[in-house]
Amino acid sequence: MNTLVKQTWAGLRVLLVLTVLLGILYPLAVWAVTRIPGLEGHAEGSIVTQNGQAVGSSLIGVDPVPADPAHDPWFHTRPSAIGPGVPSGASNKGPDNADLVQAIEQRKASIAEREGVSPGQVPPDAVTASGSGLDPAISVAYADLQAARVARNTGLSLDRVKQLIAQNTSGAGIGVPGVTVLPLNLAVRAAAGGAH
Secondary structure, X not given: OHHHHHHHHHHHHHHHHXXXXXXXXXXXXXXXXXXXXXXXXXXXXXXXXXXXXXXXXXXXXXXXXXXXXXXXXOXXXXXXXXXXXXXXXXXXXXXXXHHHHHHHHHHHHHHHHHHOOOHHHOOHHHOOOOOOOOOOEEEHHHHHHHHHHHHHHHOOOHHHHHHHHHHOEEEOOOOOOEEEHHHHHHHHHHHOOOOO
């Protein structure tokens, strides 16, 4: 019985020490590191503010939902494989999966209709979700595809919209130049006089 008590007491001490170390001290240390100047913005989600209000994150792409889909003034991000209430993740469906193929065809038809083009003109990143489902950038081809609709619905010239695309193009894509959607939409809104 004496051995059982000793082992139980030793186990409780280890539990207590590990709880303090890993449940209190380690989270406090991580929190303290995120307060170091230069890291705080990244730790808080890289929030983009405009006029003192949060308008999004520079690291997380959220597809804008137009108030009036027939007069959609926004550039859209890649589709998301995640559902409501799920923070992030991929569908884990392979290229031969019938559900994935059907979803891609539906997205392609929907985007082609929205942009007024044939489905063959829709670039791959417009219809395939990223690994996280939250990419902030799209390909230049997908931005160019959306340019005519954005110009039409904002009153900006197509040349001005293409200028804004070029100004918001960087190395953000995977191995190719990418266009970060949030700053592009903010630039479009500012150029259109903030009406949208």
